[in-house]
Amino acid sequence: MAQDTTSSQVQDLVRRLQLLEDKEQIREVLYRNARGVDRADPALLKETYHPDGYEVHWETFTGNGHEFSDFITTETATARSVYHSVTNPLIDIQDHRAFSETAYTARTLVDRTPELGGWVEVVVWGRCLDVLEKRDGVWRIAYRQLARDGAKRTIVPDPLVPPALTCGRPDRTDPSYLGMAIAERRPPQQAGKDGMFVAQRHLP
Numbered sequence: 001m002a003q004d005t006t007s008s009q010v011q012d013l014v015r016r017l018q019l020l021e022d023k024e025q026i027r028e029v030l031y032r033n034a035r036g037v038d039r040a041d042p043a044l045l046k047e048t049y050h051p052d053g054y055e056v057h058w059e060t061f062t063g064n065g066h067e068f069s070d071f072i073t074t075e076t077a078t079a080r081s082v083y084h085s086v087t088n089p090l091i092d093i094q095d096h097r098a099f100s101e102t103a104y105t106a107r108t109l110v111d112r113t114p115e116l117g118g119w120v121e122v123v124v125w126g127r128c129l130d131v132l133e134k135r136d137g138v139w140r141i142a143y144r145q146l147a148r149d150g151a152k153r154t155i156v157p158d159p160l161v162p163p164a165l166t167c168g169r170p171d172r173t174d175p176s177y178l179g180m181a182i183a184e185r186r187p188p189q190q191a192g193k194d195g196m197f198v199a200q201r202h203l204p
Contacts, residue, residue, distance in 0.1 A: 022098070023091050025139045026132055030102055033141070034084035036069065039177075040077040040170040045069035049141045050133060056145040065141060077170050080109040080119065080159075086128070098139070100130040109159065118157035125150050 029048045036045030049055070049065030056062050061071050076082040089102040105125045112120045126148040133142040161167075165187075168174050175182055 019093060022093055022134070022139065026091050026093075026098055026100060027089055029132065029139055029141065030086050030089055030100065030128070030130070034086050034104070035176075037072055037076055038082050038084055038168075038170070039172070039174050040073040040082075041172065042069045042073040045073060047140075050135065053141050054143045056143075058146065058148075065144070076108075078110070079170065080111060080161075081107070081168065082109075082170060083107045096134045097142075098130075098132045098134075100128070100132060102128045102130070104128055109156075112155075116155055118155045119159045121154045121156055121159075123152045123154075124148065 032044060033048040036042070036048065046066045046069045049069065051066060053065030054063070055065045055068040057068065057072075061068050083106070085105045087103045089100055092099045103125070104127065105123065107121065107123045109119055109121050112118070126146055129145045129147055130141050131143040132139050168176075178185065
């Protein structure tokens, strides 16, 4: 009886560990998807969709996930900045398939001075509703649909622009692609003599 109990406990532990591993892999897919859009990296973004994956971005784009990857990264490369934050992933795994609801906030800053008299900042928020499938041991998005919960557009005639050296970039020159090598390119020390808020007022 004791041996049967131990075997059952081990099997239960294996199932729980597999569930945790699957959920972590799915979260990684969600995070990499956001990064692929922000860094205008179509190869990275395509890795998060199965080849027959489907993306419902409503009137912006609805169709194949890999085609969406090419479309959206061409768009984001033209923006001053694009930023996605994904949070609160709720993941329900059923065998080789999973449903995920993830909150998102997206911010874009685009120069629209000729048409609108300034830069346009658009902030949208809502949830990504994803069906993911595990094929050959790999989780990827099979279907994604946005549930939009709000949006705000602001025209900014004279936006604050951080110095070029400090800015993120919508391509593979972004410092995040250095990985751990980023520590080898550290800038020289600089004392915060003026204080953070004074320094911010000096941004161009």
